[in-house]
Amino acid sequence: MQVPTPLHLKSSTQDIKNRFNNDVERFSNLETGQQTTIDAAYNLDLITEGIVQCHPQLSEVLDLGCGAGNFSLKLALQQPGFNSTLVDLSEPMLLKAKERMTGVLNGNITTIQSDIRALDLPGNYFDTIIATAVLHHLRDDEDWQMVFSKIHRWLKPGGSVWIFDLITHDNPQLNHFLYNNKYGNYLSALKDDHYKNAVFEYIDKEDSPRSLSFQTSLLKQVGFSSVEILHKHLCFASFVGFK
Template sequence: MTTIANTAQEQAWNGPEGAHWARHQDRWNAVNDGFNTPLLDAAGITGDHRVLDLGCGAGRTTRLAALRAPRGHALGLDLSAPMLAEARARAAWEGVANASFVRGDAQTHPFETGSFDAAVSRYGAMFFADPEAAFGNIGRALRPGGRLALVCPSDPDRNDWVTAMASLRGILPVGDFARPGLPGMFSLADPDRVRAVLAAAGFARTSVEEVRAYGTWGRDAADAADFLLATGPGRHLMDRADEPTRARARTALTTHLRPHRTPTGPVRLLSTSWLVTATRP
């Protein structure tokens, strides 16, 4: 592994957050899988393509990209050792032989110039400490005409999970944890910033389109509430409260989520994101 520039995110994703995502990869895929087809379609992956998956986590989109390029290869890059261990194990179990994984920082990883036909990311590109440096490095890794496709959250208020967590104001110190513009989930929520960052990184023909998908967050309202409160933002809030307050928060969040149950019970929440595409000139 080469030098890590994004040290804050490396620490986070090799600690409790990375362990949580690795342990619950199937649950997170149930939340986010609705974006897989739009993302991979936008990348234009064909049978012999070489694909780079940025912030690949436990490797779901890497494996799907590899299946779309049976004569090619998909490489997943992530900072998180726990999630990459799960990615390698799952690829072996599924028999996806043309997917591999490496731990590294997209800002500094020494990609071979022009070695990929496409780069994709499902919710992995918002955590760059220096987005221009990261996307510049990614652009150099793409061949001329190579395509970048990524999914990132749009405005926080248009995402049901944020609305659910915001319902706890008055019980927990929710504050503005979903503030755009910082390294984190909503750092690319402003389309103008996305276009400016990619232009500065040398990309052309940038497009930002809205995509929406429902994800399954729990088998019922109580299960979904427990899962939300076990995420990074949820743990941060719950760790600052005493047990009676935590119990009140669980009850309030369960109540908020009940209207989101499907007829068979599972809770589904709507996510609104940007599908960003760009080309290396």
């Protein structure tokens, strides 16, 4: 089994920014989402419909690591009256997201190019925060603690954060089975073993996901009153925390 890349040798913020700058169109499919992400389209619907059900009078929405804007656009198609704050490392992603939402969203669209770890936003301001396929770029425990604390601070009382991401499992044998074997088979079936190996290589180099139990426990630790698991399939999960 390959030894994972140590955190200090993972891709830099600039490396990640460069990759996403050159990959905008692949992240712009509202029907399928990311093919390498299991149940991407299902979770897109699940999260946006869940937000509408829990917050029928949305005012302010923050989309962290918005990419090309799939989740915010899908939400705007259902409830177009909110103001949207889009955050991403990549300026081309932000431009694409704003372009797609213009004319669909009735509220204001604000774009911020930033690493979420450096982001400074007002407290008690957002009704809901979307963080999909972004938190796996965090590194050590300090990163995770800081970002989850910020998310809690930025939300209004009663607000919620909706997360969908790659996860690990705390049990090594289970993690190998669900990630290397089962997810590996899924990737091979998309194209071939060469494709699977390429995906695993960039995940190892670029990402540092944490387990579902780690993240849900941390949400409660930083102050969220309740956390609900929405969906889990192999090494991908969606969940929500309420302030």
